[in-house]
Amino acid sequence: MSVLILGCALIAAQVMLSVAIVLAAWRVVHGPRAQDRVLGLDTLYVTALLLIVTFGIRTGSNFYFEAALVIALLGFTATVAMAKFLMRGEVIE
Amino acid sequence: MIQAPELPLWAAIVVSLLILSGASLTLIGVIGLTRLKTFYERVHAPTLGATLGGVLICAGSMLCFAVLQTRVIAHEILLVGFVLITTPVTLILLVRAALYRDRAEDNPHVPPME
Amino acid sequence: MTAITNRVLKLVLPYPGLTLALILFWVLLHNSVSPLTLTGAVIIGLLAPWTLVPLKVPRIRIKSFTACVKLTGIVIYDIIRSNFAVAAIILSGKRRERSSGFVTIPLDLTHSHALAVLAIIITSTPGTLWAQHDVDTRRLLLHVFDLVDKTEWIDLVKRRYEPILKEIFE
Incomplete structure (x- = not known):
């Protein structure tokens, strides 16, 4: 019974997060301006991280946590670099 | 074909509620990202998923592992803390860049430089 | 005696807060408190803060810890709301006109x-966004998602966050 409840909730949550990723990707493709694309990419990173956390709950293993942490670090660095690029035209001055 | 860890019933219900509310808040935030009209409105939307959405999902994960392995698993705190602190920083930088670009192009609806 | 221990502490730990956080x-x-992890933690905590010394980062002095707890409570409530x-x-x-x-x-x-903490608080609260701050004129440009009354938002920053941040840092 508890497996059924948690399993259904996990499927629903994963579907919702996947739809959120698709919508964020739509914003990346659609634009209209460069800052919108970067914002969409940042949202995509955070949503993908949450999706991986739900996968970790489903399998009950700790290994997904490390993948989520790497995504968090990479997402932050990538978005900061792109925001800096939009402002100055170069990343490292 | 439903795969999930074996938890006591109360824990399964609480974890399910936490995950579902977190995921729906994140989804609402991203819907806002696609539907709102201007860039400055859209920046507000993803903070939903990064703050309360993320905290709820990670709280669910923490509770699940704590019950499953009968010891305190706290490394989701690291994840939540990291996302909570970095998302505002990226958004501030992004808005600065957008303001700079809009002013350089003399777009309307943007306050001038002080 | 305490003066000497203070000076020794300052020599060993340039940034005690950072050491504790690390x-x-x-x-x-590592999700464990085994002796091996703790040894690694203490080594990192003692060595890593020295990389900040050549950068001359100013030390944070927190004046009031009760104000910190109060601020955390206020921020959590505001973020949820x-x-x-x-x-x-x-x-x-689009059912309602919103500006x-x-x-x-x-x-x-x-x-x-204090300004950095205020920026993080304001931006991580959905609905408000720190857009720009001018150090010379000390004016903050804030973007508000649901703007009905401007004075309401000025009050929020001036009355709710600013006094408590002053209490903590100044």
């Missing part, structure tokens, strides 16, 4: 750490 980070990352407010606005769609716009707020805060 030890906590290491223990959380505005999460639901913004979610309701997004779900209601968003920029507000200029004159700030009294000058301490750079």
Whole structure:
């Protein structure tokens, strides 16, 4: 019974997060301006991280946590670099 | 074909509620990202998923592992803390860049430089 | 005696807060309190802060810890409340006329750490966004998602956050 409840909730949550990723990707493709694309990419990173956390709950293993942490670090660095690029035209001055 | 860890019933219900509310808040935030009209409105939307959405999902994960392995698993705190602190920083930088670009192009609806 | 211990402490630990945070980070990352993890944590906590010494980062002095706890409570309450407010606005769609716009707020805060904390608080609360701050004129440009009354938002920053941040840092 508890497996059924948690399993259904996990499927629903994963579907919702996947739809959120698709919508964020739509914003990346659609634009209209460069800052919108970067914002969409940042949202995509955070949503993908949450999706991986739900996968970790489903399998009950700790290994997904490390993948989520790497995504968090990479997402932050990538978005900061792109925001800096939009402002100055170069990343490292 | 439903795969999930074996938890006591109360824990399964609480974890399910936490995950579902977190995921729906994140989804609402991203819907806002696609539907709102201007860039400055859209920046507000993803903070939903990064703050309360993320905290709820990670709280669910923490509770699940704590019950499953009968010891305190706290490394989701690291994840939540990291996302909570970095998302505002990226958004501030992004808005600065957008303001700079809009002013350089003399777009309307943007306050001038002080 | 205490003066001597203070000086020795300052020689060994340039940034005690950072040392503590690094030890906590290491223990959380390994998710254990075994002797091996703790040794690693203490080594990292003692050595890593020295990389900041050549950069001359100013030390943070927290004046009041009760104010810190109070501020944390206020921020958690505000984040939860505005999460639901913004979610309701997004779900209601175009049924209601809504305007968003920029507000200029004159700030009294000058301490750079206090300003950084204020920026993080304001931006991580859905519905408000720190857009720009001018150090010379001390004016803050804020973007508000649901702008009905400008004075309401000026009050929020001036009355709710600024006094308590002053109490902590200045």
